[in-house]
Amino acid sequence: MDLELKNVKGTKDFFPNEQIIRNGIIKKLQEVFELYGYQPLETPTLYYLEVLASKYAGGAEILKETYSLKDQGERELGLRYDLTIPFSKVIGMNPNLRMPFKRYEIGKVFRDGPVKLGRMREFIQCDVDVVGVKSMMAEAELMFMATEVFDKLGLDIYLSYNNRKLLSGTLMKLKINKELASDVILSLDKVEKIGIEGVKKELLEKNLQPEVVENIIELLNNKEAASIDYYKGIASNSLMQEGIQELEELNDYLDAMGIGSKVKYNPFLARGLEIYTGTVYEIFLKDGSITSSMGAGGRYDDIIGKFIQNEVGYPAVGISFGLDVIYTALSMKRDNELESNLDVYIIPLGTEAEALKMACELRGQGIKVDIDMTERKLKKRLDYANKEKIPYVLILGEDEVKSQRIKMKDMKSGTEEEMKISEIGNNVLRRIQSLT
Secondary structure: OOOOOOOOOOOOOOOHHHHHHHHHHHHHHHHHHHHOOOEEOOOOOEEEHHHHOOOOOOOHHHHOOOOEEEOOOOOEEEEOOOOHHHHHHHHHHOOOOOOOEEEEEEEEEEOOOOOEOOEOOEEEEEEEEEEOOOOOHHHHHHHHHHHHHHHHHOOOEEEEEEEHHHHHHHHHHOOOOHHHHHHHHHHHOOHHHHHHHHHHHHHHHOOOOHHHHHHHHHHHHOHHHHOHHHHHHHOOOHHHHHHHHHHHHHHHHHHHHOOHHHEEEOOOOOOOOOOOOOEEEEEEEOOOOOOOOOEEEEEOOOHHHHHOOOOOOOOEEEEEEEHHHHHHHHHHHHOOOOOOOOOEEEEEOOOHHHHHHHHHHHHHOOOOEEEOOOOOOHHHHHHHHHHOOOOEEEEEOHHHHHHOEEEEEEOOOOOEEEEEHHHHHHHHHHHHHHHO
């Protein structure tokens, strides 16, 4: 039987023109993360399944999508499905870390879930988290940072946000049993995707009493319920009061930072994972061209302490950016136009040794250089550089070596500029800087 070469569903190869864009996204993210004082961290991809399957981890919903396997010692293992659980494990294993501890991590995660535009089964998450801060200042900083990230990427977004305490307290007021609350939250979280009737159908299928379902649907249909002030008027338990207080504190910070036009309060946003204890948020494109969120996160104050089973409090909050969905959005804007990560292409004409020397000197100045190493005709070499979108070409022949002068061809405009070979580096750097 012949071997059929194909990728596993939900995975793909990224060719240079694609990976250049992805690397550019990562670079911009890292620059912003470090601007806010977050430090890099790397964690393993492989975990004991019991860590990933802990009831204090992602919850039953995410475990359906967890890839599990056994090693040669018959130990049950799993591939990480996010970067939050690995981060929590690090804090739990290193209780003497100075707090607050701020980190970012960019790495692959795996989920055996539905495949659609902007959502794969093997994908890269870009996470930012801070542990040791109870104040809503942490959420506000992360939300502002998210707007700065997407401004740098040239994508117009808004942040939808809520508070899980307020949502849970509201369900308590509606007399929903604690055992059913998680199922109800999962359905409410889908209201923008499946509509109110879709939520009603799901809730009835979950065996909620019809009168309870009607109370929930009445709340969903109530336009006044889209305002925090509405809940201030009906707050009847401590969870609702705490949620309102945290939202008002957060709103004060958001107003102070001037991003009111980029945030939207959504009283039914829940984020499916059970780890969240307070603020939750998701990032969406304003034009709706991609329905998947561009990033999401929230506060998870309980998980770390429960991992290590002690009474020490570890308040934590984070945000995760999806590299693949961001790449998809940028690709749609750019129509997959090829980009090159090279600055200069050297074509030697019987001057291979001199060309290698020139390349070494230019690379020493921080210029990205490639050399043509084929024996093709000059026209085909120039055609290659043009198709690869390499901005500048140097044709180095024996006359150029003797005179120490060379013409640099601008492949976009087609113009040529003659210069001393010793001045190539400064000329290229000047042109690059003028474009940034």
